[in-house]
Amino acid sequence: MKERLYLYDTTLRDGQQTQGVQFSVAEKIQIARTLDDLGIDYIEGGWPGANPTDSDFFDARPQTRATFTAFGMTRRAGRSAENDDVLAAVLNAQTPAVCLVGKAHDFHVTTALGQSLEENLEAIRSSVAHAVSRGREALFDAEHFFDGWKANPDYALSCLRAAFDAGARWIVLCDTNGGTLPAEIGRITAEVIAAGIPGDRLGIHCHDDTGNAVAGTLAAVDAGARQIQGTLNGLGERCGNANLTTLIPTLLLKEPYASRFETGVTHDALRGLTRASRMLDDILNRVPLRSAPYVGASAFVHKAGLHASAILKDPSTYEHVDPALVGNQRLIPMSNQAGLSNLRARLAAAGIEVAPDDPRLGQILRQIKEREDQGYAYDGAQASFELLARRALGLLPDYFEVKRYRVTVERRKNKYNQMVTLSEAVVVVKIGDEKMLSVSESLDETGSDRGPVNALAKALAKDLGPYQASIDDMKLVDFKVRITQGGTEAVTRVIIDSEDGAGQRWSTVGVSANIVDASFEALVEAILWKLVRDGVAPA
Numbered sequence: 001m002k003e004r005l006y007l008y009d010t011t012l013r014d015g016q017q018t019q020g021v022q023f024s025v026a027e028k029i030q031i032a033r034t035l036d037d038l039g040i041d042y043i044e045g046g047w048p049g050a051n052p053t054d055s056d057f058f059d060a061r062p063q064t065r066a067t068f069t070a071f072g073m074t075r076r077a078g079r080s081a082e083n084d085d086v087l088a089a090v091l092n093a094q095t096p097a098v099c100l101v102g103k104a105h106d107f108h109v110t111t112a113l114g115q116s117l118e119e120n121l122e123a124i125r126s127s128v129a130h131a132v133s134r135g136r137e138a139l140f141d142a143e144h145f146f147d148g149w150k151a152n153p154d155y156a157l158s159c160l161r162a163a164f165d166a167g168a169r170w171i172v173l174c175d176t177n178g179g180t181l182p183a184e185i186g187r188i189t190a191e192v193i194a195a196g197i198p199g200d201r202l203g204i205h206c207h208d209d210t211g212n213a214v215a216g217t218l219a220a221v222d223a224g225a226r227q228i229q230g231t232l233n234g235l236g237e238r239c240g241n242a243n244l245t246t247l248i249p250t251l252l253l254k255e256p257y258a259s260r261f262e263t264g265v266t267h268d269a270l271r272g273l274t275r276a277s278r279m280l281d282d283i284l285n286r287v288p289l290r291s292a293p294y295v296g297a298s299a300f301v302h303k304a305g306l307h308a309s310a311i312l313k314d315p316s317t318y319e320h321v322d323p324a325l326v327g328n329q330r331l332i333p334m335s336n337q338a339g340l341s342n343l344r345a346r347l348a349a350a351g352i353e354v355a356p357d358d359p360r361l362g363q364i365l366r367q368i369k370e371r372e373d374q375g376y377a378y379d380g381a382q383a384s385f386e387l388l389a390r391r392a393l394g395l396l397p398d399y400f401e402v403k404r405y406r407v408t409v410e411r412r413k414n415k416y417n418q419m420v421t422l423s424e425a426v427v428v429v430k431i432g433d434e435k436m437l438s439v440s441e442s443l444d445e446t447g448s449d450r451g452p453v454n455a456l457a458k459a460l461a462k463d464l465g466p467y468q469a470s471i472d473d474m475k476l477v478d479f480k481v482r483i484t485q486g487g488t489e490a491v492t493r494v495i496i497d498s499e500d501g502a503g504q505r506w507s508t509v510g511v512s513a514n515i516v517d518a519s520f521e522a523l524v525e526a527i528l529w530k531l532v533r534d535g536v537a538p539a
């Protein structure tokens with residue numbers, strides 16, 4: 001019989017304490033639904049009364065299977081729990097559970113609260129008892145608990161006991177400043193259990209200030225704690241909270257946790273984890289962290305030739321779990337670290353069949369390595385790799401030829417006598433026997449200057465005659481510029497991410513001593529790849 005571990009998500013509360021993060025009510029609703037679909041047990045929605053967004057969210061909160069929880073603090077000094085307006089706002093949110101934070105470190109009681117130690121115990125007791133008397137499942141977040149235990153274990157324990165005796169369902173040990181290392185978290189959690197607070201009433205709330213929040217959480221579970229607090233993608237105050245996106249697959253897929261525990265997350269729901277992680281980044285307008293464990297875009301990328309060779313024989317040679325279990329994907333990219341195994345895998349993924357003994361494979365590999373030496377980078381620009389391979393194999397149609405292009409940047413006064421910048425691009429291409437000339441400016445629909453590369457992109461894509469239908473839904477979504485070493489010279493490498501109407505994304509690379517030329521090369525490659533992918537016949 002497996003023991004139950006409870007997952008408590010605080011993305012909408014501690015996650016909102018991340019610098020630069022501010023959720024709207026609609027975003028909170030979307031995140032809450034995603035957490036519920038995942039199978040999280042508790043969703044902490046925020047602090048009702050602390051700000052209008054949190055108050056409005058609790059009014060509009062979705063129906064969830066998860067226990068919805070409102071966060072607040074123990075009653076303030078000089079008021080009774082019944083007469084504290086901050087506590088009243090938390091209870092008025094009418095959630096089935098309420099989590100109250102209170103001090104568990106004597107230094108904080110006297111210094112931050114300016115209270116006597118006994119007054120703080122009474123505030124914890126009366127606040128928890130008040131929440132319980134209102135029919136709520138009460139949780140007590142013991143703030144600064146681990147530092148408090150190290151400074152004065154008797155007092156830290158009496159804070160936990162005050163909440164426990166007042167009826168709190170969960171006593172949550174918080175490493176608020178995030179400085180306690182995993183071994184110490186494990187030892188102190190075990191000491192708390194030995195002192196009489198049962199493990200199945202204990203939660204753990206770690207911060208990542210030493211990069212150990214996940215490890216500290218697992219140490220507390222090993223010692224007996226049975227509730228885990230954390231956030232999606234490790235959002236949270238300062239360096240963040242324990243990352244549930246890492247912890248959940250670890251608990252479901254890794255021993256001893258997989259055999260010993262069950263959570264509310266099913267293996268089926270686990271396959272939605274990568275999507276949930278990317279959804280949050282999308283809301284935050286953040287580029288997803290490629291190296292994130294389990295869910296990062298690089299988590300199952302096998303760049304080195306030795307790795308790729310073995311992966312093709314059996315993926316378990318270089319993968320600790322199957323990426324499909326967490327909804328992620330395996331990728332074998334091309335680069336100067338690659339061998340023939342990478343190459344064959346990439347070609348097959350692009351639908352290009354080549355006999356294993358075809359001598360052109362070796363030529364393509366050499367060309368990739370030579371071009372990477374000149375500054376190109378193909379592991380982040382798979383579309384350019386595919387075009388290079390198609391060229392070498394004679395599989396790239398002769399769509400169009402760029403005869404010339406020009407871009408000018410002008411700074412001048414507008415009719416309101418303000419200095420403005422305007423870029424203008426001219427591109428001439430030859431398609432079959434016909435020459436086409438397109439001109440475009442850099443201004444967007446609001447009249448703002450989008451720069452010379454944007455003007456070039458617009459001019460290039462403005463009139464490609466018979467190919468126009470295929471490229472009309474293309475847009476440039478990211479543009480990365482980097483000065484790098486090409487042989488012995490400094491060169492500019494530009495990587496462009498493009499997207500089409502179907503949500504398909506691809507990356508292309510250009511390299512030159514001149515940023516405009518590098519950008520133009522990447523832009524042309526982006527269009528060529530789209531034409532190839534759409535199976536467009538050359539005019």
Ligand SMILES: CC(=O)SCCNC(=O)CCNC(=O)[C@H](O)C(C)(C)COP(=O)(O)OP(=O)(O)OC[C@H]1O[C@@H](n2cnc3c(N)ncnc32)[C@H](O)[C@@H]1OP(=O)(O)O
Pocket residue numbers: 017047049050051073074075076077086101102103112113114143176237
């Ligand atoms: C460890 C954590 O992350 S806990 C979560 C922390 N989250 C937040 O602080 C975000 C939401 N907070 C807020 O919007 C505001 O701080 C509010 C609305 C809660 C309070 O605002 P204000 O009344 O203006 O107080 P302010 O923020 O300046 O200071 C906090 C007060 O609470 C007191 N306090 C702090 N913790 C506790 C506690 N556990 N129990 C009782 N009082 C507490 C402080 O002593 C201070 O009181 P003082 O002003 O008399 O010195």
Ligand SMILES: CC(=O)C(=O)O
Pocket residue numbers: 014101141142143144174175176177205207
């Ligand atoms: C409660 C909380 O967020 C902390 O102690 O870190």
